[in-house]
Amino acid sequence: MQGFSTRAIHAGQDPDPTTGAVIPPIHPSSTYAQDGVGGTRGGYEYSRAANPTRTALQEQLAALEGGRHAFAFGSGMGASDTLLRVLMRPGDHVVIPHDAYGGTFRLVDKVLKHWGIEYTPVDLADPRALREAVRPTTTVVWAESPTNPLLGIADIPASAEIAHGAGAKLVVDNTFASPYLQQPLALGADVVLHSTTKYVGGHSDVVGGALITSDDELAEQVRFTQNAVGSVPSPFDAWLTLRGAKTLAVRMERHSDNAERIAELLTAHPAVERVLYPGLPEHPGHEIAAKQMRRFGGMVSFLAAGGSGAALRICATTKLFTLAESLGGVESLIEHPGQMTHLSVAGSMLEVPDNLVRVSVGIEDGDDLVDDLRAALDAVR
Structure with a gap:
């Protein structure tokens, strides 16, 4: 093949x-x-x-x-x-x-x-x-x-x-x-x-x-x-x-490269309570994901340590991570699922945490993305 x-x-x-x-x-x-x-x-x-x-x-x-x-x-x-x-x-x-x-x-x-x-x-x-x-x-x-x-x-x-x-x-x-x-x-x-x-x-x-x-x-x-x-x-x-x-393979490699750096930043930052990324060894599905996936992708979610208010401030503070729904584009996006993409599950057994932030990590220069998100996290410490 x-x-x-x-x-x-x-x-x-x-x-x-x-x-x-x-x-x-x-x-x-x-x-x-x-x-x-x-x-x-x-x-x-x-x-x-x-x-x-x-x-x-x-x-x-x-x-x-x-x-x-x-x-x-x-x-x-x-x-x-x-x-x-x-x-x-x-x-x-x-x-x-x-x-x-x-x-x-x-x-x-x-x-x-x-x-x-x-x-x-x-x-x-x-x-x-x-x-x-x-x-x-x-x-x-x-x-x-x-x-x-x-x-x-x-x-x-x-x-x-x-x-x-x-x-x-x-x-x-x-x-x-x-x-x-x-x-x-x-x-x-x-x-x-x-x-x-x-x-x-x-x-x-x-x-x-x-x-x-x-x-x-x-x-x-x-x-x-x-x-x-x-x-x-x-x-x-x-x-x-x-x-x-046509460019899916090269894009996914860059998405994955950048997402790994973002996950590393989030894991070490005091404004973050928990990082959800299957590429992290501590993720409960890491071993299965490693068997099923070539790499771990460009999506990263995290729980803000300061609750819902902190999550909303992080979403409002980034400059390169655009506040918007959807994902998977060449540009980086950030959103608050509880009030945006997953509002339809509010009040149900599928309701997501109100301090959850989801980022779609794009293919911009990794240093710029790390600096942008770090500045937003620092602002809510």
Whole structure:
């Protein structure tokens, strides 16, 4: 098999046969001429069903995750909703992380629950807890590793064994790790989910999502449902994501380099109560993460020693770390999950600590990032 960066640059991206252009063109057409009724050219008839630019992106994503099939969506939540429609029916049960992404929890608790779907939040770092949570009606085990925003680590092979033993599918949200750092399908997962808005796109200029699988039957069901509900990205969004993913490997190396330095700073600073980063030996999931991941990624969370007020002041004081939601772009971001990305879990069993700060460490010069965050921490001591 070719190397990761080679696949990122070439999979699905042959030179244009008409012009020789080395970059796949954007195909903004909504419809396609047919050579007689039913005589489509390459299977294209209407861009909700298929579009050549989206096809190029999907071939790239499948190659990067080591799957046979990939589907690009208009957002990560669109991908999540479509997949759960395929895998679940009223009365079915899904296990989700006890520290799941707030948008995932909102979808399950506020939308799907009203259609008869039941769920149980579980610490997926504990295989025994997962084993106890599955039921005869469990059809999906939904994992994140690392989780958002507490950086928990699930043992993917162990989770796959438990899920499959219960007759359920294991879905792994691989957004925080990216395909470069972790390959869930090779570890036993049935489906990989991405918010391609984040590391795959990598430049904070496009919203998207993706599902990747090697299950042929499941792929056909996803293809049908995606077309039926129309959860697709525009050709331009597909092209931006395709372009961004070409540099994923080099970006993730720099993200990881900088995040390690930030974690080191936070660990030694008196304004910090606790650092959540799987690259630290004291992290409870460090050994499993080291087996599953190439490196430990660019996301770091920490608990401010001075409580919620200190956390908010740190977020308001940084200059290079921009106060904003989302993550995975080339620029560094900082946020207060309790009042921003994870406000939807407030008051629930998934509520995050009010002194939690999450940073998405970008690819700027590491010295500048360390100096910026240190100054913000010093200001609240």
